[in-house]
Amino acid sequence: MAEAQNIPVGSTTAGQIAVAAESTVATRMSAPPSFDVADFPVPHGREEEWRFTPLERLRGLHDGTAVATGEGVRIDVEAPEGVTVETVTRDDVRIGKAGTPVDRVAAQAYSAFEKAGVVTVPKETVLTEPIRIAVHGQGGVAYGHQVVELGAFAEAVVVIDHTGDAVLAANVDYVLGDGAKLTVVSVQDWDDKAVHVGQHNALIGRDATFKSFVVTFGGDLVRLHPRVTYAGTGGEAELFGLYFTDAGQHQEHRLLVDHNTPHCKSNVAYKGALQGEGAHAVWIGDVLIEAKAEGTDTYEMNRNLVLTDGARVDSVPNLEIETGEIVGAGHASATGRFDDEQLFYLMARGIPAGEARRLVVRGFFAELVQQIGVDDIEERLLVKIDEELEASL
Numbered sequence: 092m093a094e095a096q097n098i099p100v101g102s103t104t105a106g107q108i109a110v111a112a113e114s115t116v117a118t119r120m121s122a123p124p125s126f127d128v129a130d131f132p133v134p135h136g137r138e139e140e141w142r143f144t145p146l147e148r149l150r151g152l153h154d155g156t157a158v159a160t161g162e163g164v165r166i167d168v169e170a171p172e173g174v175t176v177e178t179v180t181r182d183d184v185r186i187g188k189a190g191t192p193v194d195r196v197a198a199q200a201y202s203a204f205e206k207a208g209v210v211t212v213p214k215e216t217v218l219t220e221p222i223r224i225a226v227h228g229q230g231g232v233a234y235g236h237q238v239v240e241l242g243a244f245a246e247a248v249v250v251i252d253h254t255g256d257a258v259l260a261a262n263v264d265y266v267l268g269d270g271a272k273l274t275v276v277s278v279q280d281w282d283d284k285a286v287h288v289g290q291h292n293a294l295i296g297r298d299a300t301f302k303s304f305v306v307t308f309g310g311d312l313v314r315l316h317p318r319v320t321y322a323g324t325g326g327e328a329e330l331f332g333l334y335f336t337d338a339g340q341h342q343e344h345r346l347l348v349d350h351n352t353p354h355c356k357s358n359v360a361y362k363g364a365l366q367g368e369g370a371h372a373v374w375i376g377d378v379l380i381e382a383k384a385e386g387t388d389t390y391e392m393n394r395n396l397v398l399t400d401g402a403r404v405d406s407v408p409n410l411e412i413e414t415g416e417i418v419g420a421g422h423a424s425a426t427g428r429f430d431d432e433q434l435f436y437l438m439a440r441g442i443p444a445g446e447a448r449r450l451v452v453r454g455f456f457a458e459l460v461q462q463i464g465v466d467d468i469e470e471r472l473l474v475k476i477d478e479e480l481e482a483s484l
Contacts, residue, residue: 122193122194124190124191124192124193125191125192125198126187126191126192126198126201126202127198127202128155128195128198128199128201128202130198131194131195131198132195133153133154133155133195134146134153134194134195140193140194140345141153141194143343143371143373143375143405144312144314144341144343144373145312145341148286148311148312148341149196149286149288149312150232150258150286151232151258152196152199152258152260152286152288153195153196153199155199157232157258157260158232159203159231159232159233159234160231160232160233161231162229162230162231163228163229163231163232163233163234163257163258163259164226164227164228164229164231164233164235164255164257164259165226165227165229166208166224166225166226166227166235167224167225167227168208168210168222168223168224168225169222169223169225170210170222170223171218171219171220171222173212173213173216173218174210174211174212174216174218174222174247175209175210175211175213176208176209176210177208177209177210177211178206178207178208178209179206179207179208179209180205180206180207181204181205181206181207181236183207183209185209185238185240185264185266186207186209186236186238186264187201187264188238188264188266188294189238189264189265189266189292189293189294189320190264190290190292190293190294190318190320192262192290193290193316193318193347194290194316196260196288196314197260197262197288197289197290197316199234199260200234200235200236200260200261200262200288200289200290201236201262203234203260204234204235204236204261207235207236207237207238208224208235208236208237208238209237209238209240210222210224210237210238210239210240210249211240211241211242212239212240212241212242212245212247213242213245214242214243214244214245214268215242215243215244215245216242216245216246216247217245217246218245218246218247218248221247221248221249221250221465222239222247222248222249222250223249223250223252224237224249224250224251224252225252225254226251226252226253226254226259226261227253227254227255228253228254228255228256228257228259228281228282228285229255229256229257230255230256230257231257231258232257232258232259233257233258233259233260233261234259234260234261235259235260235261235262236261236262236263236264237251237261237262237263237264238263238264238266239263239264239265239266239273239275240264240265240266240268241266241267241268241271241272241273241299242268242271243268243269243270243271243296244268244269244270244271245268245271245272246271246272246273247272247273247274248273248274248275248276248464248465249273249274249275249276250275250276250278250465250468251263251275251276251277251278252278252280253277253278253279253280253281253287254280254281254282254309255281255282255285256281256282256284256285257281257285257286257287258285258286259285259286259287259288259289260288260289261287261288261289262289262290262291262292263277263289263290263291263292264292264294265291265292265293265294265301266294267293267294267295267296267299267300267301267326268296268299269296269297269298269299269323270296270297270298270299271296271299271300272299272300272302273299273300273301273302274302274303274304274464275301275302275303275304276304276306276463276465276468277291277303277304277305277306277315278306278308278468278472279305279306279307279308279309279310279313279315280306280308280309280475281308281309281310281313282309282310283309283310283311284311285309285310285311285313286310286311286312286313287310287312287313287314287315288312288313288314288315289314289315289316290315290316290318291303291305291315291316291317291318292318292320293317293318293319293320293328294320294321294322295319295320295321295322295323295326295327295328295355296322296323296326297322297323297324297325297326298323298324298325298326299323299325299326299327300326300327300328300329301319301326301327301328301329302328302329302331303317303328303329303330303331304331304332304333304459304462304463305317305330305331305332305333305334305344305361306332306333306334306472307332307333307334307335307336307342307344308334308335308475308479310340310342311339311340311341312340312341312342312343313340313341313342313343314341314342314343314344314345315343315344315345316344316345316346316347317330317344317345317346317347318346318347318348318349319347319348319349319357320349320351321349321350321351321352321355322352323352324352324353324354324355325354325355326352326355326356327355327356327357328348328355328356328357328358329357329358329359329360330346330348330357330358330359330360330361331359331360331361331459331462332344332360332361332362332363332374332459333361333362333363333456333459333460333472334361334362334363334364334372335363335364335365335475335476335479336363336364336365336366336370336371336372336402337365337366337367337370337479338366338367338368338369338370338401339367339368339369339370340369340370340371341371341373342363342371342372342373343372343373343374343375344361344373344374344375345373345374345375345377346359346361346374346375346376346377346391347377347378347379348377348378348379348389348391349379349381350378350379350380350381350384350387350389351379351381351383351384352383352384353383353384353385353386353387354385354386354387355384355386355387355388356387356388356389357378357387357388357389357390357391358389358390358391359376359378359390359391359392360391360392360393360459361374361376361392361393361394362393362394362395362396362455362456362458362459363393363394363395363396363404364395364396364397364398364452364455364456364476364479365395365396365397365398365399365402365403365404366397366398366399366402366479367399367401367402368400368401368402369401369402370401370402370403371402371403371404371405372395372402372403372404372405373404373405373406374393374395374404374405374406374407374424375407375409376391376393376407376408376409376422376424377409377411378391378409378410378411378420378422379411379413380410380411380412380413380414380417380420381413381414382413382414383414384413384414384417385414385416385417386416386417386418387414387417387418387420388417388418388419388420389417389419389420389421390419390420390421390422391408391410391421391422391423392422392423392424393406393408393423393424393425394424394425394426394455395425395426395427396427396428396452396455397426397427397428398428398452404426406424406426407424408422408423408424409422410422445480445481448480449476449477449480452476452480453473453476453477456472456476460472460473
């Protein structure tokens, strides 16, 4: 368990580096999940699920004043042969199958979208090329919903790439049939003024495997809420995350893995780097092991590297266990400054300071980047990390 003596939840040191603390609240949200936005009161910032979020920067997504405009986002889908790509209305039975909104913005997104995208991979289909979904902001306000569904024993990689400028609230559903294998790479590479709030729901079938990579670089405010539940025994979930938070940016990742089925596994690993005055990263990692979920094996970890003064991290792992009949459960969180000893070691061997700094940060992220398995995405992320570091030199 994380050390929590004499440290208030979310507290920070004088140098603005947050200390991980054990939360005193349950992992369940204060309001029951609902598709109806009226079931959620307008947040004021004092609620547990909103206390880290600067509401004034949501541009009206939280209180209903953000009205969708025609120039919100453009969505393009490239899919290999055999994959079905559809645009459907909100009464399609596949929408909402993976999960229900748990906060007001997610419910607002569900209530306000007009058309949803559905990508279907038929059963026993094994794709050798990724499905690519490009979401490009065109300067307006948009609400959206995307469904990705894999039939039994299907295998696929899906890349969802967010670029441009927009105020976007969108939910994404991943539905995995029995024995299916899905890898998702969600990249948030927005322009500086963009706002993106999203709930990602994954419903994992029996003996199915779900691997998620959430990568966040751009945007003024990005708040993402990945959630995992299991539809059958033997399901496995791996949730990886990488974020680089610059001056003035707010990046918030709030995860929930609900072990509601016996003999399932989960592993969570998120890493972030921060630099610049007012850079703020929030990571909330919730794992719930229900009483009926015997044989659960779970672990979650968050690591943060603070590169400059003036940055703030709030890292809160939560682990709620309702049965002792489990294989294992644990969590860890750590935040630290740039290691001057590593930098000195490299510089003493003739490596310039800027290059040494780049190597240390690359090494910090390399473990996660190398697991993505999509070459062009891996190369792009490493280039982006280098660009972020160049901007701070």
